Amino acid sequence: MPEWLITLTLILVKLGLVFFVLLTGAAYLVLAERKLLGRMQLRYGPNRVGPFGLLQPLADAVKLLTKEDFIPAQADKFVFFVAPGLAAVTALLAFAVVPFSPPITLFGREVPMVVCDLNIGVLYFLGLSSLAVYGVALGGWASNSKYALLGGIRGLSQLISYELAMGLSLVPVVLMARSFSLTDIVLAQQSVPFALLNPLAFLIFLVSVAAESKRIPFDLPEAENELVAGFHTEYSGMRFGLFFVGEYINMMILGAMITVFFLGGWLGPWLPPIVWFLLKVLAVAFFFIWVRGTLPRLRYDQLMHFGWKVLIPLSLLNVVVTGAVLLWRQG
Amino acid sequence: MNLWRDIKGTVQPFWVTLRNMLRRPVTVRYPEQKRTPPPRYRARIVLTRDPDGGERCVACYLCSAACPVDCISMQAAEAPDGRRHAAWFRINFARCIYCGLCAEACPTLAIQMTPDFAFCKDEPLRLVYEKEDLLINDGGKDREYNFYRHAGIGVVNPRGGNDDEYGPVDVKSNLP
Amino acid sequence: MPKLTIDNQSVEVPDGTNVLEAAKRLGIVIPHFCYHEALGAVGACRLCAMKFEDGPVKGIQMACMVTAQEGMVVSTLDAATVEFRAHVIEWLMMNHPHDCPVCDEGGECQLQDMTVAGGHTLRRYRGLKRTYPNQQLGPFIEHEMNRCIQCYRCARTYQDYCGGEDFGVLGTNQRVYFGRFRDGRLESPFSGNLVDVCPTGVFTDKAFRFKSRYWDLEEAPSVCPHCGLGCATIPGGRYRELQRVRAGSNRQTNGFFICDRGRFGYGHAAHAARPRVPLVDGQEVDWTQALAAARARLDKIIAAHGPRSVALLGSSRAGLEANAQLRSLARLLGTDRVVFAAHAPRDWTARTLAAGLGAQASSLDDVRRSDCLLLIGADPLAEAPLLALAVRQAVRGGARAAIIDPRPVALPCATAHLPLAPWRLGQALAALGDNDWSRFEGQEAVFLEGVHEALAGARHPIVIGGADLLGPAGMRQLLELARRLSREDRPCGAMGVLSGPNSYGAALLAGDGPDFEELSNAMITGEVRALICLESDPLTQAADPAHAGLALARLDLLVALDSLPTKTLGHAQIILPTTVTAEGAGCFVNNEGRMQTFMRVLAPGLPLRETGGGGHPPRLFMADTPGAAPRPAWEILAGLQGRAASLAELRDALAREDVRFAGLTALAAESEGQRVADAGLALPATRVEDYVPRDGELALLVCEALFGSEETAFYSAPLDPVRPEPRLILHERDAGRLGVTPGEQVRLHSAVEEVVLPVEIRADSAPGVAILPRVRGSLVEAFVPGVGPQPCRINREVDHA
Ligand code: SF4
Ligand code: SF4
């Protein structure tokens, strides 16, 4: 077999694997979220379809696929069609750079356990997460509905605002790891995870990530009690489903990112690295669900206030301090 | 301090939700576990009869006026004995929200709510109940009341023959 | 203009206003029952108490009984007055039965409202309640005396305002009773007003009994279609059925009341035989097909015989917009044969009035405030009932009213009556104008001289003439008389009594066009091959129905637009169903040239009562409302012209094209309406010569009857119980000559028909005239009023046999 064919096969296999895991993961994350929220509210959550409601995601998929695909009159049809796909695809693409395990040796070759180990992985991730805003903004605009438009506009400004804080909170990480490659960043946490080394950056990143994924308490773009369903008000059937899946994939990606940037990636004792990685991602996901069950939604002005007047100055300060400390340590 | 209060207010609820997550859900698993609703539960509506077995409803339209979703319709008619009654009376249960305002509005205690809540159908028209479907042979919650024994227009008792009336007066008499 | 202060707001009111009204002007309404603007104040209910704090009157007083005076300071919120009112309402409620649920007044009951407003919520009185026996008051009014609160409004309406004599207050003490001496139909043709004025449920509408609650009714301001006066009404419908009509208020026309014909004439909307689907040759078709078929057949006839072979017939029953659309359809088709009334003499009389009335036009309100009235050839109770009430109000205010009419005209007030044969009415008008009594002798001359003197000396004289008896020539003389009686400082008003709700408007559109006689002649000669008939029934309306019948039979095509199952529909190849007044918006021009618009009350449709067969409505999902096909005539006529126009556009176009209707676009329903601008038309030439019988002969005079002859009301079931039996009225002298006794059957030979009917013998009709009130749907249906006296012969039926 020629070299390039093997590489291609490997990439395709990894791609398929990631795809499969991500999509099932997202589906079951929905179920997990509903179950956990149910328990937090002294309910059972979905428990009718299959044992313990385990087939619920399947039932949901069937339901979404068989629902009427409704297109509002005067909607911008093309943009309206494209927007949900955009939301899901940008989320999926970000996973290309996530390393979920150290490279393994297969058929005498070293195979990196990442779809594509870019040396500028951090920038790639930041770029894609800003692209994600297009799904929201375009979907909201194309629906030709005031609720959707308001939701889209909110999403746009919220994502742009929190992206700044998110980017800035990653600067110390890059400084400490001296690399933009995610694999290097993980490897730089051999001794102490960055979450402990730089807890402020960790906290800022956590908050910004929650805001980026439009999750409670930052779900203003879809705030159902004022905007019906925000940017996806007019969507139904599988188009809505794409938005929905995109959101949960996003949650997994961001969980993975937190793991990579701050929790030491696949590193951990005793268990195989991939298991560590999954456990950490799941823990982050649980945390997000927990937050949703606990905190109420912010007001819009509070959201902006918090982003611009608290998070950004804090992260700038953090960059300066981290830089100073690193310089000082180098002596 | 404010900041401290805010932080506490943000962190404490996490403990609350976590604790609750580990408690037993209070859900009653309905179709397998059935509960007897309390007698004043607000579900399927019936039309009751007075103690003499007559239809209580006088088709006064008050319930339909009170109904916030407009699901009651009827037509009043007059019986040969002067009794006002509903020629037809229809409740669209596909629309009813079981708010109980109709029963509250009813001046004759005719329309009452029962605890029978499990009567959904797969076809909306089968949820449209006519008078035959609504009328029961019972007085429901307040068995003794008979509107016409108080109304003073002489349907059940002769005119002026109710307990709280006298007359009818002789208008042509000029005695004091 | 006294200025007073009520609840710290000051208000200036005209002299003579009472304090209750003054407060109303400030938007302060305090509970009251017995005061009514038209009935005045009597201070009977004791509910309108206010505290007079400063000024000429002091203390708690009944506001309706106190005339507003300069410097009064009044409080309605004073604790003592509020408590006083609460007590009053509590004692008014003491004997009131516990029967709101079965009372038709519930929901629009002033007693309910005022009880809540007065603050009485809990019954404290535990004693026994008084009850009364009820009375059967005929087909219109239901009586439930227990509910009475002794406000006297009914008696004041029935006796004082309407002049009814068979109803009033009886009893003493705790037993005050409002009713008749014994059971029986209320005789006044205004009895329905009891329903409106009684603030409680003592008098309710029998035809509407238990049908609906007020809050469920669809209501909108409308105009009565049953005579030419154009009273304001508020029809109410529910479940696709017009269920009742109550009086609207228009201070210029009816004031606050309407007559029973107007109130119970709504039944035509639900007539079982009413045309409800477009029919082409008896086949039910949809609107597109029907309009296309009508247009294609018209075009074919025009192609074969030229545009003038098509004629169009409008009517006084159709609104102004519909008639105007008929005119523009005629223009489009290229024919000048468009007529707006099927009865040629009435048409010419209306055109004469419309052309010449000008500034003399008087409203019913002018009549009410007049101090001298002459009614000539007009029988208000039969032709325009509310005019009788207006005359009565004038007489109550001190006016003198004289009637010159061959019929035994009876008004509910004191009037002087000169029975004069119809062919002498013109002479009388001329004599009054010329002040020359030479053609009259004895009593007649004295009477006329007295009338002239009274008219000349009055401040607001009005002369009122009936179109049917005066005819175009007489109407012209009437207008001339009014002009002669007018002086610089004091005009003399004139009023013509026309038959249809839109006679005046139709006449304005007709201008100097042809009349129906010309049209029917052209139909008989075959010049006219097709007729478009808009809400008109020549077979019962034309001056000569038999001739009209011949004419219609010769037609190749009759397109009939109508909402009533008229006889003419039987001849039509194409039937296009229209809406009735309450189902479509439009405008009527009443007999004084007042444009009044009416709004749509409910959508047309087969009443639920019928689709449900008496039981519950069908258990079906239906996309279409059954029986909802009828459309407003203006919409259909615009459709025949290939246009889809809204009412607003049509009105706009009409107002721009014809200056007389300039105010139409801005006219709101519920307003007082607006007179059409002066037409400046030339008076049409008058042509009809009256038949004058020779000595010893009898002339037959056909005239209108209150409930029998009006077209729309004829189709109304609620009026069925009061339709009169046909009868012939003879003067006692003629009766003596013929040897007939009252009630005897006689045989009437006339050019129209030979019929047998009973006689009524009167001393107060004109001798030499046999009077026949027309009753539609009876054996005298073929006799049409408004054609002047005709020769006739009368035998006793026993002799004949
Ligand atoms: S329970 Fe409420 S919604 Fe249902 S019929 Fe009664 S008033 Fe209407
Ligand atoms: S409120 Fe009671 S009496 Fe009145 S119509 Fe409804 S059920 Fe009948």
Ligand code: SF4
């Ligand atoms: S019957 Fe009606 S209007 Fe007449 S006094 Fe009684 S409450 Fe007043």
Ligand code: SF4
């Ligand atoms: S007087 Fe004429 S317009 Fe007035 S209500 Fe009677 S019929 Fe109608």
Ligand code: FES
């Ligand atoms: S309104 Fe003044 S006493 Fe009745």
